[in-house]
Amino acid sequence: MRRSILSVGDWLALPVVAALIALCCAPLLILLAYSFFQVDFVTISHDLTLANYAKIAGSETYRSLIARAFGSALLVVALTAVIAYPVAWFIAKRVHAAKSTLLTLLLVPLYSGDLIRIFAWRVLLGAEGAINRSLMWLNVIDEPLSGLLFSPLATHIALTYNYLPFMVIGLWLAFESLDDRWLEAAADLGAPTHARFLRVILPLTVPGLVAGGLMVFVMVAGDYLTPQLLGGASGITIISAINDLFGTAFDWPLGSAIAWTMLSILMLCFGLGALAIRRSSLVAEDV
Amino acid sequence: MLRRDFIKSAMAGTALGALGPAARAIASTDILWMTWENLAKDDYLAPFLDSRDISITKTFIGTDDEQFAKLRAGGASSVDLITPGLDKVEYYTASDLLQPIDFEKVPNAALLYDTFKATSLGKVDGETYGIPFYWGINPIVYRADLMDEEPDWSVFFEGDAYNGKLAMRDYALEGIMIAAMYLGIPEDEMFHMDDKQLAEIKKVLMIQKSKLRTYWNSIGDLTNLFATGEVVCAFSWVPPYYDLKAKGIEMGMAKPKQGVIGWCDTIAVPKGVSGARLDATFELVNYLLGEEYGKMLAVGGPYAQSTSAARDLLTEEEQDKIFIKDLSVMDNFVWKQNPPRYNEWVALWNEVKAS
DSSP, X not given: OOOOSSOHHHHHHHHHHHHHHHHHHHHHHHHHHXXXXXXXXXXXXXXXXXXXXXXXXXXXXXXXXXXHHHHHHHHHHHHHHHHHHHHHHIIIXXXXXXXXXXXXXXXXXXXXXXXXHHHHHHHHHSTTSHHHHHHHHTTSOSSOOGGGSSSHHHHHHHHHHHHHHHHHHXXXXXXXXXXXXXXXXXXXTTXXXXXXXXXXXXXXXXXXXXXXXXXXXXXXXXXXXXXXXXXXXXXXXXXHHHHHHHTTTOOHHHHHHHHHHHHHHHHHHHHHHXXXXXXXXXXXXXX | OOHHHHHHHHTHHHHXXXXXXXXXXXXXXXXXXEEOGGGOOHHHHHHHHHTSSEEEEXXXXXXXXXXXXXXXTTGGXXXXXXXXXXXGHHHHHHTTOEEOOOGGGOGGGGGBOHHHHHOOTTEETTEESEEEEEEEEEOEEEETTTOSSOOOGGGGTSOSTTTTSEEEESOHHHHHHHHHHXXXXXXXXXXXXXXXXXXXXXXXXXXXXXXXXXXXXOHHHHHHHHHHTSOSEEEOOSHHHXXXXXXXXXXXXXXXXXOEEEEEEEEEEETTOOHHHHHHHHHHHHHHTSHHHHHHHHHHSOOEESBSTTGGGSOHHHHHHXXXXXXXXXXXXXXXXXXXTHHHHHHHHHHHHHO
8 A cells, every 4th residue: 555655743743844944944034135135324225235245245354254253163173073082982982881971071061151161261261360370389480371361262272162062972973883893893904093093983983073063163153252251352253243233233234144144154064064974974885 | 912911911020020019000001111120120110109000011121222123123112111322312213213202291301411401412303302311421440559540541552551451342332432532533523534534543443452451341241350450441331440449449430531431321202102101101201300219320320310300419429429529520521422334333343353
């Protein structure tokens, strides 16, 4: 007997899925429409124009802020990946009884909230903070290192700390599904350690790396609180510029255009990430 | 359910605080006031509510822009009284959201200080749409124990004694006004600067950025930065000065001769308010400009009302705290205005920060 194309469950889920799509898409589509409008003081003119996108393309400030957002995101993805790889491997392959405890501990900082974590970093990195005081007590420095706080260094330390758990979880899932027999086979065939990592472990954990990387990438690109509160005079981000445009400048169309430019680049990154996962799956199948 | 009723229900929790005795719950007229939390404390409003058959539902704002966005998005029909900045009233009138103030119903408006009577802000064609309500200054606040002398605006642009120890509010309007005052651009030109003047402003703001520890966004954060010694001098609001002095830190407050930024919030009535609600709203406006409310605001705020109603009821110390002991302080004020090219100001400010 031929089965119906949609099951009862599918029909029941349909309204929820439709509502979710509508609720997610509607605000974005409104934003997209606004990005083609213009503002004159407090009046929004609905004549369609590409002027806002031309303004972004022609503005060194907006271009560099967008580039800085994605550059920062890439750097933090790289840092979290390097730190998370051994952590995820350890939890997945070396821990048995305390696995869930370790994973819970990993998530504990996330329960404290962004602001608390940021201020904790201030306490550590500030002129009167723990690091400066310790270094002075040890006579390593004569006066506090001012560059520890309110600098790109402080911002990237905090961003790496904040988003590390997401990378660890992505990689941990990949390591959990990694069959140890592949490694045993590679070792039996005489593959040295680095070759086993590069030719077996890395290709088979790429999906976790990409999934974790995309999560971290998106969250860092959209984080403006951490750079604002720890980055000092250089803490401006493209998100805070959008905030200025929507708030004080009442230039919703330009703010929408920048938001959509960011969104388009992020979607491109997602597309590339999905492609990487697909290709690595094919590699895994070949293996 | 009417939109107004829905909003009222949703704000029931907030309203409870204002309603107080059960008798008020059945008040014949309810006023919905969109305002800052510190202006609508229960004890400030109690004398008004106790003697009238009126209740007040309060809805609090976080920023002036948020208030405008709410009204612009259709909220005007559900609100009876709003609290826009004097420089922002123009946004509301240009959007046709307000109705003129009926001065016959606000006798206390006769007590407005001269500077507020004379200002053209908040008015269109001679009609007042936003009546000055309360005001203050945004001075330079500094750690007197860590600075050798009282600073003026030049501390943010010249010398290197305090490099990396200064902070500036992350707000294009005030940041550019300060640079203009430093460059000696007169007030009547300040908000209409041409390209050449804006280029000069950008040049000095770049110098300023190199001297800053950070741009601050919340006054609590700035207070923290003063307390930890990360920042010794900042363009600030007044609270850190009093808060840290109370904690035993030697603080200073400078009002530069080049000009001091004055701020003033108004009270304004949205266009759709009418009938008994309008009468009750104007009754509240009159109360807010009167002596009882003024005294409580001066002591509890501490903020100065825009009228002289409560001035003589305050001690000299209380007057001094809110800058009304010697009113000549106002001679040096530069009131915030809305520059016609404000989008370009914001772009310039972001260019400097992104450099």
